[in-house]
Amino acid sequence: MGSDGLNRAGRWGRLHRVPPRSARIRSPRLSPEPHGIVRALLRLQAEEGWLPPERLEALAGKLGVPLHRIESVSTFYTHFRRERPAGAIVEVCRDLSCRLAGAERACTRLEDLAAARGAGGEGAPPFEVHEVSCLGRCDGAPAAALGDRVLDAADEDAVLEAVAEQASTSIERPVRPWPAADPYRTGDLAPFSVLRAVVEADSKTEPVERLEGAGLRGMGGAGFPTGRKWSLVAAEAADQKVVVCNADESEPGTFKDRELLHDVPHLVLEGMALAAWCVGAERGIVFIRHEYGAERARLETALEAARDAGVLGRDLFGSGFSFDVEIFVSPGGYILGEETALLECMEDRRGEPRNKPPFPGNAGLDGLPTLINNVETLVHAVSIIHRGVDWWKGLGLGDFAGHKFLSVSGDIAEPGVSLFPVGTRLEDVLQAHGGMKDGAALQAVAPGGASSNFLGPEALDLALDFDALAAAGTMLGSGAAVFVAEGRNLLDVGISITKFFRNESCGKCVPCRVGSEKAVALLSQGRGVSSEDEALVRSIHETMQQTSICGLGQVALGPLLSILDRFPDVANATDGD
Incomplete structure (x- = not known):
């Protein structure tokens, strides 16, 4: 059923048009309950460029914690520097898509240039080159970064210019519209109208039933049914609960959530708010990787806009329902994509996964029932709750349901993110991105990121779908197809x-x-x-x-x-x- 049919049925009541600016009332912000150590270390490193020992001792005293706790955390996470750098730090990605694009050679060349400067032979600002794990910029492989500035590791002149100018801030890029996934794209409806309609209808179960009917599954890799997860947390008898958006995608080949955070941050926030309404939470946290500076800025802007519009904060729509969101910046590490390691990090410990049970939905952040969803999952939840089960099922090809954002990279002509109907053949995914680079033949493909099993060219006939790929011996995983050309080792x-x-x-x-x-x-x-x-x-x-x-x-x-x-x-x- 389309949105018009839904509105005529009155299920959520009337969706609200964009109000005039004078009518928008900013909601009071809920008081966040930030944890201290990780955030303090991030601030200290931003100030000093590293973590001086004497400052760590002072920090332990200020926070009232033993020094060994500061040491334990600061030595675990990859982003924290315990030694003073000689100059600016240029990070070069060494992993899958970047390796295919020549990152190893580019890194060696930059290291030679840095060594020449360190020896005093260049008469220019010194810098260091660090090989790092995936930066989430696989569409710009081989990728490098100077702070939040994303660079082409193979463009030596651009890297040296950025070092000379100390250009470490992100560069704004255009916002890409996603009309098939964003119900607000036409501008007729105000963002968060779906939330308002649901809250005013005073229904906490029907949105969950829609997610269950649509069969939406988690889009971060595990594929757990979204409606079921919301139901499990809603059933927990607790006065306080938490909603966490896991925006720490760090698997080589995966960068779709980066684009969603940049292009449709309002849907991420509204998806969190809808989840909070359904499960009974007042506090939300977006856990975002530190490499996503530009995306974090877009999210912060969307947060302020939502508060200004009165759709985040206290007593939303006069209903008594309160919900607000804070941002927690990850100190680095692929392991933090695992939900319990993420919780350990937010509780100021080393990011080591917990034994289960209990599961986060029973006892998560600070022992509270915690709903953890992926960025893309939350984006889709908004439209499904708004447009209905039939709409979602009608998006797929043949007997498949829904659509899927996919990161596409490797030896292809046009790396990037696309939104495909579920059931799309991998051949069509490849052709949508220009085919193989330089007309090369396909040798292998990992359809679900670096953790998925590789298949041969015969995989091009497979459908983009959880079950279809599992039956072929691989997985949809993190939603990242990496194509490898014939002739590669x-x-x-x-x-x-x-x-x-x-x-x-x-x-x-x-x-x-x-x-x-x-x-x-x-x-x-x-x-x-x-x-x-x-x-x-x-x-x-x-x-x-x-x-x-x-x-x-x-x-x-x-x-x-x-x-x-x-x-x-x-x-x-x-x-x-």
């Missing part, structure tokens, strides 16, 4: 992914910490993969699957082994491009 690709998971392991589980390191050591000797080495890697993989408490350890060796399974000839390849 797939063993090198697989090893690079294994190195990523090794680098990002939190180290809590011994089999994951030791096993990922052992696998990398076995396969990085430049002599291919012997049958004995392969057998040992498979044994390590089985152990990690059975004993790791989070998904990182369970999938860390899967992509590499999928390459050995489907492309057995690569076992005889040697390292290199």
Whole structure:
């Protein structure tokens, strides 16, 4: 049923048109309850450029915590610097899409330039080059960053110019419209009209029923039914609950949430508010990766606009319902995409996953029932609640339902993010992005990001869908298709992914910490993969699957082994491009 039919039925009451500015009343902001250590360390590093020991001692005294807690947190997260840098820091992504685009060569060249300056041979400001895990800029591979300034690592002149000018702020880029996903795109309705209609209808269950009827699943990788998750948290008998938006996408090849935060931040916030209404929460937190400076700025602007319009804050629409959102900047680490590691971070501890149960929906942030949803999930929730189940099901191709944002990168002509009907063939995804670069043939594709198993060219006939890809032995995962051209060394690709998971392991589980390191050591000797080495890697993989408490350890060796399974000839390849 379309939105007009929904409104005539009066299910949510009348959706409100955009009011004149004079009629908008800013709602009082709810008092946030920020945790102290991580945020204080981020502020200190922004001020000093690193974390001087004497300042850490002073910070411990100011916060009233033992110094060992400050040390524990500051030495765990990748963003914190414990040594004074010699100059500006240029970070170069080393992972999947950037590696395919020549990041290793670009990084080596920049390191040579930095070394020449350090030796006094260039007479220009010194800088350091740091290899880092995925920056979430796979569509600009090979990507580099100077603070919030995103750079092309292969453009040496641009990098040197940014260093010379100390240009570390983000550059504004156009906002891309997504009319199929944004019910407010025409301007006829005021943002948060869906929330207003739901609150004024005083229904907490019917929005959840719509999500369940639509079959919306979590879009961050796990694919858990969204309506069911909301119902479980709503059923918890607690006076206080929390809604968290997980905007910490950090898997190589994945950057769709970055675009949604930039282009439709109002939908992210409204999705959180709708969730809060349904589950009984007053506090919301967006947990966003620190590399997303431009996107954070857009989100902050949307937050202020929502408060000014009176759609976030206390006593919304005179209903007695109060809800506001704060932003928590991640101090870095892929592991923080795991929901309980994220909670540990927000509670000022090392980001190590918790044993489950209890699940966050039962006992999450500070022991409170906590609903955690992905950015894209919240965006879709707004339109489904507004437009209905039939609308959502009508978006898919054939018997499929809905649409899906997809990050597309690798050896293709036009990397970027697109919104596809569920059921779209991977061949059509590839062609929508210009096909393979320079007319190359396709060798392999990872349809769900770096943690998904690789498939061969036959995968182009597969549908973009959770179940269809699972049946083929891979997964939709984080919604990131990475295409690899014929002629690439797939063993090198697989090893690079294994190195990523090794680098990002939190180290809590011994089999994951030791096993990922052992696998990398076995396969990085430049002599291919012997049958004995392969057998040992498979044994390590089985152990990690059975004993790791989070998904990182369970999938860390899967992509590499999928390459050995489907492309057995690569076992005889040697390292290199």
